[in-house]
Amino acid sequence: MSSMFQEIVAFFFSTAGWILESSTLPTDYWKVSSDDGSVITTASYWSNLWKTCVTDSTGVSNCKEFISMLALDGYLIACRALMISAVILGFFGSIFALVGMKCTKIGGSDKNKARIACFAGVHFILSGLCSLSSCSIYAHRITSEFFDPMFIAQKYELGAALFIGWGGSVLCILGGTMLCFSIAGSFTSRLVNQQTNITTTKNKIQNKNRSGYGIHSQI
Template identity: 80%
Template sequence: MSNMFQEIIAFIISTTGWVLVSSTLPTDYWQVSSNDGDVITTATYWANLWKVCVTDSTGVSSCKDFPSMLALNGIIQACRGLMITAVFLGFFGSIFALVGLKCTKIGGTDKNKARITCFAGVDFILSGLCSLSACSIYAHRITSEFFDPTFIDKKYELGAALFIGWAGSILCILGGSMLCFSIGDSVTKSHSQENYIYKGAATHSHISPYPRGHAKSVNPRPTADCSNSSRTQHFDKNIYV
């Protein structure tokens, strides 16, 4: 029962992390313009992986989508690919986890369920690593430009989407690891039970009701009494003499 509860908790944590990672992809505020050194702020610039926008003091926003995917910066392209990969891996991981949980009636035997649960844990871990890498790469670009004294363009700060992505990545990695450890305990228990049954059958097969050195043969053959038959034949010949 403890393994079942551990799998359920791991599934909830992993799925929550995957939902956070998926919500990070379309979130607007990946980077927000810095107000450091500005006395009067008339507009706020912010951007994500798909567009760049500006919001004026009245609250009206004007956005512009990135016109060309091939003309984008390589960092944004890499972050896009990593985040999309993280979403797909988390999706397949959630499906495998539902099939492999012990509380469900699909998936076959316990051994097959353990394998499916292991695949789900690996998918969640890879999903968390992809999302963590994407958010870290994007944040590294923002911080390197912010602390670079030679960078004269507008500087940005970390947006809320990055923190949500980091939290979701940690939950995915934690839940996937718990899934892998939960099936490890069940596999070791099943192996120990199989070895016990095999050893018990082997010991019972060698037990014999006969004492040592007097075991009964499997196919006993009747032994002929040669002495009696020879005497009978000799006596029969002497009768007719």
């Protein structure tokens, strides 16, 4: 796989993952109420990082936003911070990737573009790790409450937003890793070319010297 094609594939994976992460942040269904053990369900509950809602049997929803940050649970604050960091890191990673890719005309020399592409890959990897940590922390809280026999409040199950976030995280990490490896491949090919040029130059010099020695010996 050529380094340019690898960069294009990596950029596609990373950008797709960043879009999924960004869409996860405002998504409603981070957790949904569990119907386990319920014969009749009159309402469904669901929550995300910003609000908690209830939908009755007629389809009418009532939501309550988390107004005070100081009153929030620690895990919820951590999830917010990690997801916002993931979105910001992915945004700058996309910009750096556009500048550092070989198929673009900006960014300076190939050496500088390779460094910028690697820097973009690091941003995407960090973005994926932040999103992965946020979704995993939130999911751990849900599963801990669900399997706790002493927890008597409403129990929840994993919502669709968590799976979207996990998928986006994997794509970001995969794309960022490919970007970092693409710079290694370009440096390797550059070293091979330099060594080939040096070897060719040495051979030319040796051939000239040999021809010169032959002329002197004939004289």
